[in-house]
Amino acid sequence: MPAPLTLTRHGAVARLCLDRPTLHNAFDAALIAELTAALDALAGDASVRVVVLEGRGASFSAGADLNWMRAMASADEGANRDDALALARLMRSLDRLPRPTIARVHGAAFGGGVGLVACCDIAIGVPEAKFGLTESRLGLLPAVISPYVIAAIGSRQARRWFATAEIFDAAEALRIGLLHQVVPADQLDAAIDRQVALLLKAAPFASADAKRLVREVAAATDPDRLDHDNAALIAALRVSPEGQEGLGAFLDKRVPRWVE
Template identity: 80%
Template sequence: MTDALLTHRQGPVARLRLHRPELHNAFDAALIAGLTDALEQLGRDASVRVVVLEGSGASFSAGADLNWMRGMAAAGETENRDDALALARLMRVLDELPKPTVARVHGAAFGGGVGLVACCDIAIGAEGAKFGLTESRLGLLPAVISPYVIAAIGARHARRYFATAEVFDAMQAQRIGLLHEVVAADALDAAVDRQVALLLKAGPVASAQAKSLVRDVAWARDRDAIDAANAGLIARLRVSGEGQEGLSAFLDKRAPAWAAKD
């Protein structure tokens, strides 16, 4: 278990807390691997009934870690594809986890953080939470997380937010389907606890299999092919001229060449 991930058990409820508060719980390869491993272990644990996903400090997750992005910007297409497939595996493990999952969302949820929220069965957000699929500012796209985000917010909203990279608030996240409920920050824990209590009252097999029922009905296509195609897309974008310019601009704290001047 990585130090960047904390696990707390209280009876049948497991809480996974992203724990890189100084970096707003940004992803790197170690956190992706650690979270994937922890979820797989919880999925096999018959004593676990519900998994709550949350973040330490000021944010849920601000997306990709700066140093990780710097390394991937310098890597080749094959390495970028492998890296993207690791993230795809995390999202798929969370999405298919044979336990009900609840996202406790506060602060920033950007990029891959939005993907985590979309993969959870229930998402509760604090009023001050902010969301963004900001990859296009870097000349990239949220390709790997796109199946889950589109399933949550629909194709129409996805076309807007994937293209504009604009930041939106918790109420808009609820309106478009990313969040199920928005509450005051000091009521967030109580709202999450209410959902957990409801899940614990449901039949454990029924509640665990609810998502597979929905998935079987809604996803009538080859998911391996989707993961492979999306990983290939993000790898090509990362090593493309536009992707390199976007990443360089971000790392250099300047506007990319294509950004419109005010």
């Protein structure tokens, strides 16, 4: 059986490709396990600086595989809970991956596929891409992916799309914040390459740790504590090897050592 996921490396850039094109890159237990394992391995590889997530075939990801859904429909509640927890671990691994991530959305994304897009730091799609949180049509809800989708599009938008299961286009995905950019299909790779180049010019720790800062500031409830923590962070960064190199390069009008 062909592997449901392929990993390629180009220098400091890793590309994870969902590789079930005949099934529109739909999730099953094997794909969830392989993608989670690949993300865990990339998290521990200091030579990786950017991760691009993409799909092969017509779709980015159509969500849940039909046979997988059939099996889970006949399983008991405990088995379904374990299965959902595996998907939750995948989404959290992607959301908190200590590397900047880019979703290359060349085609449709539904259900869990929307969750993958929402978990990436940067999401770029084509005008032909379609999106849908279609679980309510099946008597379900996008519960596992909801923290990441709500963080991407906001609670007001989520209430609409979770309830209606309506399909929306790339222009709407851009408007509500699921996508950062929409470009013609023949310009998609150039747009991805531009973001990769920008990330490789940024300091490795700073670009990787940006998502943690955003997450912690967004969740903060104590303004005084937040000010203290942020002051401590910037002080530590200024005296760190990376901060010293960046500031020194700027003042000396030279390129920092991390730029490839």
